[in-house]
Amino acid sequence: MANVLSKSKHQQVLALGRLGWTLRRIEEEVGVRRETAGRYLRAAGIEIREPGRWGHGQPSKAAIEVSTDSAAGFPPIRPGRSPSVSASEPYRDLIEAAVRVGRDAMSTWQDLVDDHGFQHGYASVRRFVSQLRLDSVSTEAHPVIVTGPGEEAQVDYGTGPMVRPSPGAKHKRTRLFVLTLGYSRKAVRLLTFQSSSQIWSQLHETSFRRLGGAARTVVLDNLREGVLTPDVHDPGLNPVYRDMLAHYGVVALPCRVRHPDRKGKVESGVAHAQRKLAGLRFDSLEQAQAYLDRWEDRWADTRIHGTTKQQVSAMFEAERPHLLALPVEPFRYYRHGRRTVHLDGYVEVERAYYAPPPGYIGQDLLVQWDDLHVRILNPKNHVLLREHLRQRPGGRRMMAHDQPRRTSPGIEALLLRAAGVGVKVGQLCRAAFERDRETAVRRIQGVLTLARKHGAAATDDACAAALELGISEYRFVRRYLERQRPESVVLKQIDPLIRELTKYRDYVNVVTEQGEQP
Numbered sequence: 001m002a003n004v005l006s007k008s009k010h011q012q013v014l015a016l017g018r019l020g021w022t023l024r025r026i027e028e029e030v031g032v033r034r035e036t037a038g039r040y041l042r043a044a045g046i047e048i049r050e051p052g053r054w055g056h057g058q059p060s061k062a063a064i065e066v067s068t069d070s071a072a073g074f075p076p077i078r079p080g081r082s083p084s085v086s087a088s089e090p091y092r093d094l095i096e097a098a099v100r101v102g103r104d105a106m107s108t109w110q111d112l113v114d115d116h117g118f119q120h121g122y123a124s125v126r127r128f129v130s131q132l133r134l135d136s137v138s139t140e141a142h143p144v145i146v147t148g149p150g151e152e153a154q155v156d157y158g159t160g161p162m163v164r165p166s167p168g169a170k171h172k173r174t175r176l177f178v179l180t181l182g183y184s185r186k187a188v189r190l191l192t193f194q195s196s197s198q199i200w201s202q203l204h205e206t207s208f209r210r211l212g213g214a215a216r217t218v219v220l221d222n223l224r225e226g227v228l229t230p231d232v233h234d235p236g237l238n239p240v241y242r243d244m245l246a247h248y249g250v251v252a253l254p255c256r257v258r259h260p261d262r263k264g265k266v267e268s269g270v271a272h273a274q275r276k277l278a279g280l281r282f283d284s285l286e287q288a289q290a291y292l293d294r295w296e297d298r299w300a301d302t303r304i305h306g307t308t309k310q311q312v313s314a315m316f317e318a319e320r321p322h323l324l325a326l327p328v329e330p331f332r333y334y335r336h337g338r339r340t341v342h343l344d345g346y347v348e349v350e351r352a353y354y355a356p357p358p359g360y361i362g363q364d365l366l367v368q369w370d371d372l373h374v375r376i377l378n379p380k381n382h383v384l385l386r387e388h389l390r391q392r393p394g395g396r397r398m399m400a401h402d403q404p405r406r407t408s409p410g411i412e413a414l415l416l417r418a419a420g421v422g423v424k425v426g427q428l429c430r431a432a433f434e435r436d437r438e439t440a441v442r443r444i445q446g447v448l449t450l451a452r453k454h455g456a457a458a459t460d461d462a463c464a465a466a467l468e469l470g471i472s473e474y475r476f477v478r479r480y481l482e483r484q485r486p487e488s489v490v491l492k493q494i495d496p497l498i499r500e501l502t503k504y505r506d507y508v509n510v511v512t513e514q515g516e517q518p
Contacts (some may be wrong), residue, residue: 010040149318155179160174212323345398353397
């Protein structure tokens with residue numbers, strides 16, 4: 001052949017030819033010359049419809065005998081077969097089992113072709129399934145929302161198949177994540193066992209990587225992983241999800257509560273995949289994802305969409321250049337929370353301490369941390385205040401220009417409280433502060449806690465012993481007081497011995513009263 005078409009163009013020409021389109025119409029829609037399209041149709045054994053001859057010289061209801069899935073190599077129903085016997089009759093048990101678990105005719109036909117060598121068209125299975133079903137399902141019409149290329153994507157969760165989490169374990173229900181582009185209806189379907197704000201965001205990232213770009217807006221419902229506060233005008237997004245979308249230049253558009261029609265395209269994509277996966281079980285998540293990817297490439301992407309009347313893969317090739325380019329680095333995921341700035345000027349993150357700018361003592365600040373950095377933000381406007389490198393437990397981090405030049409009034413009041421407990425307590429706390437400055441505040445508070453627990457006199461004696469040895473450490477005072485245990489603690493330790501002695505004393509008394517020798 002002089003002109004060689006790409007795979008997508010080839011499949012699209014064959015699919016439109018099976019639908020009975022004229023060569024002129026195929027040329028206008030696909031952009032392939034009529035002579036080239038005709039050669040491909042004749043090579044595939046597809047009858048070419050002449051212009052202006054719709055319904056003349058052709059069998060009635062020809063479109064019913066044409067498969068909407070544009071897979072080359074599957075001939076239509078053979079005309080020599082007896083019309084009284086269905087070509088699907090030998091596969092009755094398989095089809096009935098698929099119908100019982102809720103699978104549709106298209107998925108059933110695809111499995112028959114892939115796994116059992118079925119050589120007939122989709123229409124045969126569709127008619128056979130229609131005869132098995134007693135009740136027809138009525139569908140409700142909804143308006144179609146038209147979007148431009150690369151403008152919108154819709155995301156949602158569905159129900160996935162049963163999969164073993166590990167070899168030998170019981171099957172567990174998975175969750176099906178679906179991202180559908182609004183223009184081409186190209187979908188990315190991923191399976192997962194669990195869901196969280198980070199997993200939800202990572203599924204978006206994986207979908208963007210598979211598509212080779214990102215849409216400008218993402219339409220979602222009010223799932224907790226994405227939306228913390230549902231609101232029509234100003235919804236509160238999950239911080240991790242919001243920052244991940246901002247990293248890719250994408251804007252989130254949450255739907256109104258109980259308004260699923262806004263994302264009907266992804267709802268249809270979820271239902272399409274759920275019918276395909278109904279009743280199936282897999283031994284691993286990788287096996288289930290491979291099955292889903294194979295079906296996506298061979299059947300879902302090559303179908304003629306019922307609304308656009310075009311092949312999904314061909315429309316996606318036209319939409320791909322309009323997607324946003326992906327950044328080189330992936331998004332850095334983090335954990336987040338609120339922390340109160342302590343009297344020493346630090347916030348605590350996983351047993352390490354990090355300092356915000358001066359002037360925030362006693363206030364709650366937003367903190368984000370990952371394996372490398374800790375970021376402190378203003379809770380009102382989310383402005384980054386300080387970013388520090390992660391420290392080991394017990395470590396501290398403060399910028400050099402944030403070091404205070406004078407003692408704050410709160411620390412002075414703390415030292416006065418220590419002096420009020422006892423003279424030696426005040427001296428030890430003052431020495432610790434002069435040596436370590438603000439980092440000694442927590443140890444000073446620990447000494448005051450020991451005074452409330454063991455008494456002011458005992459704590460003052462312990463501090464006097466520490467000062468005599470030249471030690472101004474909280475740990476020495478605590479150990480000194482633990483060695484000088486009160487009588488109640490000692491009694492608790494010897495209580496079992498006292499009980500045994502009491503039993504023996506009672507025994508001796510009884511024996512003595514009876515006149516016997518113990």
